[in-house]
Amino acid sequence: MSSSSVSKSLLSVYVLAMVAMQLPLMHSVLSLNETNAYLNHVCIKSEGTAKGSSYEGAVKRLVNFMTTQLSYGFVNGAGGDGPTNIYAKIQCRPDASESICRSCINTALSDLRRKCPNNKGRIIWYDNCLLDISSIFSLGEIDYRYIFYMYNAKDVSSNKIAFNKNTKELLCELKEKAINKKELPYRRDYLYAAGAENLGTTKLYAMVQCTKDLSAFNCSVCLDGIMEKLPKCCNGKQGGRVLSPSCGFRYELYPFVRT
Numbered sequence: 001m002s003s004s005s006v007s008k009s010l011l012s013v014y015v016l017a018m019v020a021m022q023l024p025l026m027h028s029v030l031s032l033n034e035t036n037a038y039l040n041h042v043c044i045k046s047e048g049t050a051k052g053s054s055y056e057g058a059v060k061r062l063v064n065f066m067t068t069q070l071s072y073g074f075v076n077g078a079g080g081d082g083p084t085n086i087y088a089k090i091q092c093r094p095d096a097s098e099s100i101c102r103s104c105i106n107t108a109l110s111d112l113r114r115k116c117p118n119n120k121g122r123i124i125w126y127d128n129c130l131l132d133i134s135s136i137f138s139l140g141e142i143d144y145r146y147i148f149y150m151y152n153a154k155d156v157s158s159n160k161i162a163f164n165k166n167t168k169e170l171l172c173e174l175k176e177k178a179i180n181k182k183e184l185p186y187r188r189d190y191l192y193a194a195g196a197e198n199l200g201t202t203k204l205y206a207m208v209q210c211t212k213d214l215s216a217f218n219c220s221v222c223l224d225g226i227m228e229k230l231p232k233c234c235n236g237k238q239g240g241r242v243l244s245p246s247c248g249f250r251y252e253l254y255p256f257v258r259t
Ligand SMILES: *[C@@H]1O[C@H](CO)[C@@H](O)[C@H](O)[C@H]1NC(C)=O
Pocket: 031, 032, 033
């Protein structure tokens, strides 16, 4: 990566973090029953817009077809409307069933169409899924442009420095687990790990995940990059997440992964 792209990515990190932080702090009351919260979206202006309805129609056809192939929890696809190529990536959390994943993507598709009408590039994040549409082929590449974070409004009652350290340690352990899984035969939990750790009287729950088009090495690079945002993102907060189009992590003091 050149130094100019580094400073550019840092700039967007800052802006998007600010955007995310102005959102209502929805996670303090999030329970397992509401795990498909909308998290964030971006309309990628630099990719331009498509005129007329043919682009939207082509995106819909492509994504609808892709939702018939969700058993692996990750699908990439390519299509087009004539002048414009369309590349799409779908990723679901491995603990989301195929039907939860499909319904998440259907919501994502219509929501994204409303939020970014005619933008060729657009990405949306929910608890259970990620939908990434682009006119540029980027399979296997780490997307550093749109990192954002969210946190639970409540602080931990224990020592913040120790809590941050424990959080980072658990996330690092999970990263090692995630990148040491073998891909074949198409494991749903490839490049994913979730776990928990007792902290005195409380328990810390966490997960890490990369999109399955990344190599294990690039997954590690991506997770190292977003873990650097700790503790800045969520200093001593009871819950937090940092997400990008390529990887993400989350921790909470309550279980949030389906078993
Ligand atoms: C979640 O849903 C289950 C079953 O519908 C219900 O028993 C439980 O009380 C709900 N929990 C919360 C925190 O709303």
